[in-house]
Amino acid sequence: MSSKNEEFFKDKKILVTGGAGSIGSEILKNLLKFGAKTVRSIDINENGQFELKHELESTGNASFFIGDIRDRGRMLMAVEDIDIIFHAAALKQVPLCEYNPFEAVKTNVFGTQNLIEAALQAGVKKMVTISTDKAVNPVNVMGATKLLAERLTISANSYKGKKKTVFSCVRFGNVLDSNGSIIPLLKKQIKAGGPVTITDNGMTRFVMSIPKAIGLVLEATREAQGGDIFVLKMPIVRIKDLAEVMIEELAPKYGFKQDEIERKIIGRRYGEKLFEELMTSDECRNMEESEEMFKIHSMERLVQFRKKKPKKTKGIHTIQKTESC
Numbered sequence: 524m525s526s527k528n529e530e531f532f533k534d535k536k537i538l539v540t541g542g543a544g545s546i547g548s549e550i551l552k553n554l555l556k557f558g559a560k561t562v563r564s565i566d567i568n569e570n571g572q573f574e575l576k577h578e579l580e581s582t583g584n585a586s587f588f589i590g591d592i593r594d595r596g597r598m599l600m601a602v603e604d605i606d607i608i609f610h611a612a613a614l615k616q617v618p619l620c621e622y623n624p625f626e627a628v629k630t631n632v633f634g635t636q637n638l639i640e641a642a643l644q645a646g647v648k649k650m651v652t653i654s655t656d657k658a659v660n661p662v663n664v665m666g667a668t669k670l671l672a673e674r675l676t677i678s679a680n681s682y683k684g685k686k687k688t689v690f691s692c693v694r695f696g697n698v699l700d701s702n703g704s705i706i707p708l709l710k711k712q713i714k715a716g717g718p719v720t721i722t723d724n725g726m727t728r729f730v731m732s733i734p735k736a737i738g739l740v741l742e743a744t745r746e747a748q749g750g751d752i753f754v755l756k757m758p759i760v761r762i763k764d765l766a767e768v769m770i771e772e773l774a775p776k777y778g779f780k781q782d783e784i785e786r787k788i789i790g791r792r793y794g795e796k797l798f799e800e801l802m803t804s805d806e807c808r809n810m811e812e813s814e815e816m817f818k819i820h821s822m823e824r825l826v827q828f829r830k831k832k833p834k835k836t837k838g839i840h841t842i843q844k845t846e847s848c
Contacts, residue, residue, distance in 0.1 A: 750821025
């Protein structure tokens with residue numbers, strides 16, 4: 524996969540929105556390894572950009588811009604002379620989006636539209652929007668706004684006219700040890716001696732490591748043809764089991780015995796699902812499977828796809844709570 528990535532991204536000019544975040548910064552670092560001609564990181568997080576710049580200051584072809592995807596004019600400048608856009612900027616915290624829904628719409632919906640319009644105006648070759656499993660049958664503001672971001676991205680292929688830009692999405696679940704994920708929170712709670720808070724003993728989530736997520740995002744970008752959604756295959760983890768493993772591993776390091784760490788059930792927060800899903804039942808009928816991901820076909824290729832007899836999917840059990848799969 525690395526050799527193919529190197530061949531594809533070498534000498535490309537690339538913009539990463541949300542470049543100071545966990546996903547954005549790792550995309551950026553990988554692109555630099557693959558010999559991208561220009562990699563621009565744009566983020567509203569000044570401190571994050573400052574730290575990333577110092578980490579990569581020896582790399583002459585990386586540049587770091589302060590800007591907000593809500594600002595269409597800033598996006599028009601940022602995408603100038605760019606080949607590929609990775610759109611990772613978003614408001615992603617479920618509780619914060621619940622209590623600040625207007626802000627979530629401004630960033631996740633209007634921000635995505637700004638970037639799409641800028642990409643079309645600048646003649647960008649590809650734009651890939653990073654999405655989440657919470658966009659599937661959403662029950663919270665964050666999921667609903669990310670669903671709209673997906674729909675805007677995919678629909679851009681229909682209203683772009685004669686422009687050649689390819690718009691696609693990549694959808695995955697919780698990225699372990701990323702900013703705002705559960706692992707840093709559990710570490711902090713264990714270090715303090717507890718309590719370790721668990722919302723529900725039965726709650727599960729799709730999870731993957733940052734390197735795995737980035738590798739598959741880059742692979743999906745190579746394969747993107749426009750209007751497709753790539754759904755990364757991920758294992759399912761019960762949050763209670765994850766907490767117990769971390770207590771077993773970390774409690775002695777912080778000077779505690781395992782049974783000294785209180786486990787506290789606090790109940791599901793508003794807008795949280797007990798189980799997440801990877802795709803809707805309708806999407807299941809329009810997808811094909813590879814070894815590491817599912818590909819949901821665009822409407823334009825759907826007729827051709829349905830003429831084929833798709834192979835029975837392996838590993839389809841990973842699509843939790845989607846009966847038609």
